[in-house]
Amino acid sequence: MESKEQREAEFQSFDREHRDRLRRYAYYLSGDWHQADDIVQKALTKLFAAWNRVDPGGAPAYARRIVTNVYLSHRRLAWVRRERVTDNMPVQRIEGPQEEVELRLTIAEALDTLSTRERVTIVLRYWEQLSVDETAAAMGCSAGTVKSQTSRGMGKLRRLLDGTLVPVSA
Known part of the structure; x- marks a missing residue:
């Protein structure tokens, strides 16, 4: 025994x-570094409590699942739903390296319009590069749910990002 x-x-x-990596994942889910820190701290506390098992x-994978669950429960809190930016910041077009930053901000805004489960699914599938089965395990749902949430989320993103040049890595 240890x-x-x-x-x-x-x-x-x-x-x-x-x-x-967990913090970056939590950021992709929440869109806020401070929330990501809170989510990861809560998740790691829960993980430590179960560490011997x-x-x-x-x-x-277990830690990622805890982060996902903490994020989902965090989204259910009333104060989180109240704190949403209502005014769009004016975007100034700057050529050069700034374009990549603007693209990231555009994608982050588009992700923020998705439902919570759609966002989790998209982040797990495309940022974390998990398979459908791994995503289902992380979310605690069926593979069919992952597929339908991915389809809906990607459809919304396509409509929102229509005309935006998004580089595709090979």
Whole structure:
């Protein structure tokens, strides 16, 4: 049986190795770095509480699932629904490296218009590059739900980003 100190050291190692990726994932879900930090902190606290039951090989997927669940429960809070920006900032067109930043902001705005589950599905499938089955496991739903949420979300994004040049990586 492992000692308490060994388990804590293993968790700290996991935290150092995976926190940034979990934070980036939480940001893609929430669209806000401060919320992402809160979500990851809550998720890692829950993960630590269950650490002695977690299979080391499955810990990253389990952590991602906890982040997803924390985000979904966080979205249900009334104060989160109240805090939405209503005015659009004027966009000034600047040539050069700024174009990539503007594209990211445009995509982030488009993601913000999706329903919570559509957004989670799109982020898991395309940013985290999970398969349909892995996404279903992370969301706790069926593969069919993932497919329908992906289809609806991508349809909305296509309509919103119509005419926007989005580079596709090979």
